[in-house]
Amino acid sequence: MVSTSSDVKLMAHLLRRAGFGATKEQLDQYISTGYEGVVDSLIDNEDSSRINNALVRRYFPDQSVTHDTSGAGSYWLYRLVSTDSPLREKIALFWHNVFATGYTKVTNGKPMSDQLRMFRSNGFGKLDKLLLKLSRDPAMIIWLDNVDNHNGAINENYGRELLELFSMGVGNYSEDDIKECSRAFTGWSIANSDYIKQLAVRNSIMPYGKLAWRYEYKEDDHDDGEKTFLGHKGNFDGEEIINIICEQPATARFISRHLYHFFVADEPPVPSWPYKEPQDLEAISILERAYFDSGYDIGEMIRVLFNSEFFKSETCHYKKIKSPAELASNVLRTTEEFGTPNIRISERNSQITFMGQQLLNPPSVEGWHQGLEWIETGSLTERVNFASQHLGDLSKPGVKKIVQNVMNDEGESISAEVCVDKCLDQLGAIQTSQFIYDTLVEFAQATGIPSINLLKDRENAANKISELMSVVASVPEFQQS
């Protein structure tokens, strides 16, 4: 097994966590920028994508309006596979899981896509601003019934989840705080709410397709009376409630723990957080400090996180299981299947669903439970089949390029060990256990790769190496990040 420099290992680790992996070619470019420079560029880059909206909309009018969950999910998948700002899509995935909103109730793809766009734009910003945007987000207003939260007849659903799942966590507020919080958000609604609710319930597209939704503040439905919230007293509205929430140490801990869970190492499921301490209290403390020092700035917290020793440590490399969306994005970016929009995107989006994650349709307001819960018999088979099928497909331009790179500069033949080393390297400097490595070498031997004359029988060699690539795609270290 060839030894990989620590710089390369670290950069590969960063790109797996802050993006969707990187090939050797991409890693080489990143390394020339330096680790901290890459962290900065990932956080500070403007949102840009290789496949622009106009191109997608030309071929797929349904994705232009993101008519339903299929179109909206496919549209997001284009972004995931073609973005030049991978961390921006990653942060959208992060918030989509924390502020989980589902198509089953929204039944309109555009508000879902609009919410994602809001996450891309505000996901690195200040938490108070993000929560304000979230509270005015039409998909969220329908999803958690704030449209039915009226002056004198509150609906607590949004107020409760804002405190329990979106900011502080259970145990840090009272039932009275929930009621007072809900009162503050009365009148935070959407335009044409009665009509929109009917269309959503009936999943109606009549007469001219689904209407876009927009936030509307209904002043005459807002409870402007005095409220007592977390020990503060005043005629609070939602914005002031959010300001109080963001001042809480519980919020700092909750957000820190979520970021650690998503980017560093699996924490237990969120519902158990009130009863289980974080596994790395020191790391959480560092993130909490960053939260307050930066004025609740998520981007700064992430910058601190990626530059911290607890993130860089090799003890957390390959310790997270890629979500289906992360795995598929990693594979499809590597294969370069989607240089331009094509009809297969819908099929790929469905395959992510089969692996256990339907984009834009989380199972509940808790989002997806992550870590080992991504793996069960059916989903593991789907994951392995997906990665193996695509990374072993020589017709895909990215695979073809990698296989050529493996063969280049090898003269007449390549040993099984070198072939395995180069495949792992090309796929992003993947480090395997000795057992997995030996198994891959054994497989390469069995395919006869070492005995093929690379100069005379290049096509045969390419086919065998692509078979090896499909096996590499199935090893735990590729399925993990």
Add this chain to the structure above:
Amino acid sequence: MDGRGFMFPVDTAIGKNGRIHTVSRAYAPATAQLRITMYDIDSEYFGIYGGYGESLGQFRWPTGMASDHIGNIYVSDELNNRINVFSHEGEPIKYWGDPGSSEGELNGPSGIAFDSDGDLFVADHMNNRIQKFTKDGNFILSFGDKGQDTLKMPWGVFVTSGGFVYVADWGNDRIAKYDSSGEFIRSFGSRGSGNGQFRNPSGVAVDEDGYIYVTDWGNERLEILDENGNFIQSLRGQATISKWADEYFDGNYEEAEPRSRSNLEPSPVQFGGDPHEESAHIEKLFWGPTSVKLDDEGRVYVTESNRHRVQIYEKAE
């Protein structure tokens, strides 16, 4: 799927005896809704034909439509790389076309239009050119992909009675004009949203007075220019409730009642000047205008994919 209505329609052809044919591109996985709907100016419904697939009478990404002098309907298919031919009644007759980039081969045939000799011009968009065929698919000539002023992913095409070819040059944000032999004459417009500018124009048609009608897809509008390309008028759309939609509401009070209390024409100011967002929120506006067609009565037909409808205008005196 049977019945009236469209699902992401992309083009309309004016057929024989005033019959109108509109093709719905639909979407995956709802491919059962891919079809051509026949109706007339009074919303009389005559049925559907076509469907998803690769067999005779089927298509996967239908895009352009044209009617020949006997009323047969031609439909381009960007994914199957072929031209489908149907009778006036929607019976499949044949298809032709082979994929590729050599002369006579197709890579993403989009807009199509007949000239007065009965030959068919095809916007072969992924090959960045226009090709001319007989109506049976025999290659005649191609142009637009060589020399200066080359096309970039052209979409709509139109041929005047005088033989001039107008192309909605989608990727270059302009309308290109050629003579009947494919010689470039001039172009109109540049990228932008001002008068006479375009963002990814999708369709073009020219009336007998020389007025040029352009579906300015990226700006969600219809622009009208004079024969020299001077700006005349811009329309953002003013759809009303169709007869079919009216009948739907008659039987669906639960939707009709709250709709009657809704504001479907909010001020566009709040959408930051983004025409896509304005059209998403304001129902009467064009949203995804993919083609413009004219009939002999002076009517202008704009097919809007995103609102699943066709807006029809009378030409002003």
